[in-house]
Amino acid sequence: FGHSFNGAQKLSPFPTSPKRRMPGPTPWPLIGDLPRLGATESPFQAFSALSRVYGEIYRLRLGTADCVVVSSFRLIKEVLISKGAHFGGRPDLLRFHALFGGDRNNSLALCDWSSLQKRRRGIARTYCSPRFASSNYDQLDRVANEEAECFIQHLETHVQHNAEIHIKPLLLAACANMFSSYMCSTRFQYEDTGFRNMVRRFDEIFWEINQGYVVDFLPWLQPFYARHLDKLAGWTRDIRRFVHERVVEERVRPTTTKDGEQTTNSSAETEPKDFTDALLAHLKEDPSLGWHHILYELEDFLGGHSAVGNLAMLVLTAIVRNPQVGKKIQEEVDRITKGTRSINLFDKADMPYTEATILETLRTTSSPIVPHVATQHTTIADYPVKKGTIVFLNNYELNTAAEYWEAADEFRPERFISNEGQIKKPEFFIPFSTGKRTCIGQKLVNGFCFVLITRLLQHYDIAAVDLDLIDTRPACVALPPDSFPLKITHRAKVVT
Numbered sequence: 001f002g003h004s005f006n007g008a009q010k011l012s013p014f015p016t017s018p019k020r021r022m023p024g025p026t027p028w029p030l031i032g033d034l035p036r037l038g039a040t041e042s043p044f045q046a047f048s049a050l051s052r053v054y055g056e057i058y059r060l061r062l063g064t065a066d067c068v069v070v071s072s073f074r075l076i077k078e079v080l081i082s083k084g085a086h087f088g089g090r091p092d093l094l095r096f097h098a099l100f101g102g103d104r105n106n107s108l109a110l111c112d113w114s115s116l117q118k119r120r121r122g123i124a125r126t127y128c129s130p131r132f133a134s135s136n137y138d139q140l141d142r143v144a145n146e147e148a149e150c151f152i153q154h155l156e157t158h159v160q161h162n163a164e165i166h167i168k169p170l171l172l173a174a175c176a177n178m179f180s181s182y183m184c185s186t187r188f189q190y191e192d193t194g195f196r197n198m199v200r201r202f203d204e205i206f207w208e209i210n211q212g213y214v215v216d217f218l219p220w221l222q223p224f225y226a227r228h229l230d231k232l233a234g235w236t237r238d239i240r241r242f243v244h245e246r247v248v249e250e251r252v253r254p255t256t257t258k259d260g261e262q263t264t265n266s267s268a269e270t271e272p273k274d275f276t277d278a279l280l281a282h283l284k285e286d287p288s289l290g291w292h293h294i295l296y297e298l299e300d301f302l303g304g305h306s307a308v309g310n311l312a313m314l315v316l317t318a319i320v321r322n323p324q325v326g327k328k329i330q331e332e333v334d335r336i337t338k339g340t341r342s343i344n345l346f347d348k349a350d351m352p353y354t355e356a357t358i359l360e361t362l363r364t365t366s367s368p369i370v371p372h373v374a375t376q377h378t379t380i381a382d383y384p385v386k387k388g389t390i391v392f393l394n395n396y397e398l399n400t401a402a403e404y405w406e407a408a409d410e411f412r413p414e415r416f417i418s419n420e421g422q423i424k425k426p427e428f429f430i431p432f433s434t435g436k437r438t439c440i441g442q443k444l445v446n447g448f449c450f451v452l453i454t455r456l457l458q459h460y461d462i463a464a465v466d467l468d469l470i471d472t473r474p475a476c477v478a479l480p481p482d483s484f485p486l487k488i489t490h491r492a493k494v495v496t
């Protein structure tokens with residue numbers, strides 16, 4: 001489940017003798033409870049099955065790592081909110097070190113909590129979580145619309161040749177351009193080989209991050225994975241080179257003005273024009289920030305496009321599996337546009353069914369919350385939890401249990417729409433997690449995904465080439481980089 005653990009931390013015993021012993025199975029020597037997680041397609045299914053036996057909180061030993069699994073909303077809130085300060089760490093991840101230049105603390109999602117992390121989140125927030133009607137929100141709307149236009153034009157050249165299209169790389173390229181237009185004020189041609197390679201590398205990494213390997217918990221297997229780790233490091237070097245050469249260098253290269261003055265293309269001295277400018281300005285102002293912090297942060301956020309592209313692909317998957325959903329989105333699009341214009345981000349508030357479809361896709365795919373780690377000896381539900389313990393927040397249970405949802409295994413966007421036709425989200429629905437390490441990208445996810453899906457369905461009918469080819473995994477928001485084709489045809493009739 002995408003999280004390796006470079007085990008064997010030496011931990012001091014809990015300071016006071018435990019009053020209560022947390023329930024849990026008896027681990028096997030050496031491998032601990034790992035085999036219990038291999039029996040189901042996703043380890044989160046195993047977490048849920050074990051919670052039926054041991055309850056809303058139980059302990060597991062995965063190889064060398066002490067872990068706790070929390071499966072109820074009540075206790076997930078305790079970990080993420082009321083005791084958020086005790087659980088701000090992340091597992092010490094071998095593969096994640098490989099993905100971030102040998103140090104996972106270069107990554108915003110996989111680093112331990114620190115004052116640097118607080119600052120990095122602060123810089124990102126204005127751009128990644130723009131307030132409705134702010135200038136950044138207007139900018140988000142503008143780049144989403146412009147890129148959606150280019151995307152449809154590019155897609156059209158494919159549709160005219162063959163209706164069966166491997167749309168995933170195109171969707172990802174559109175998302176990558178939305179991100180780079182928004183964050184770096186630059187975009188790339190869809191035919192640009194360097195750009196296509198960069199998009200592919202990010203997607204491979206996104207898929208990789210969503211996989212689990214036994215070595216994550218059995219570090220002594222490391223020699224057998226050396227080549228794999230080298231491959232990951234190579235992918236990230238390719239990306240770093242692209243971002244440096246094609247995005248950042250351009251901005252910091254000195255140019256000579258008409259008056260013969262040397263300046264850079266960055267407007268860091270004035271109001272930052274985008275996220276890249278804001279990062280460069282912080283580099284000048286904050287001596288504790290180095291070049292590599294800036295590069296990694298930019299790269300991390302540009303990489304967010306893979307999550308959006310994979311999610312958009314999963315929305316299309318849900319639509320081809322449930323054709324009535326696509327028809328209802330098209331009805332909503334036609335009601336708003338009357339066939340006379342394109343959808344934009346500001347239409348979202350009047351299109352609850354489309355928004356609800358994205359929410360239902362997030363619910364049914366149930367992207368795991370990145371595991372947290374206790375940074376001090378503490379408790380959950382009065383059970384002692386030692387510093388260094390990995391805590392799995394089982395949001396798969398929150399998204400799929402009958403206790404929370406009626407007909408949980410059915411795809412029903414309507415569940416997110418109130419009788420008054422407004423979007424309603426139950427408190428326990430937390431696809432982006434909650435608390436101090438909550439996802440920073442959710443507004444970008446919802447905005448870009450909304451524009452892409454509505455534009456696609458405004459122009460095309462989308463169907464499966466072969467439903468049996470469509471293979472999705474439970475508790476996973478990633479699809480393999482080489483995934484299935486879809487049948488894309490012009491809409492028979494656009495209602496005006």
Ligand code: HEM
Binds near residue numbers: 362436438439441442
């Ligand atoms: C399908 C789309 C996405 C989903 C479902 C998702 C979900 C999540 C979840 C569950 C977490 C873990 C929070 C925790 O550990 O408590 C997270 C963390 C994070 N997400 Fe997202 N995310 C998505 C897309 C994005 C995008 C597009 C960006 C950036 C533009 C982004 C940036 C981040 C960052 C920086 C963190 C780490 C925050 C921290 O650890 O302090 N995410 N996301």
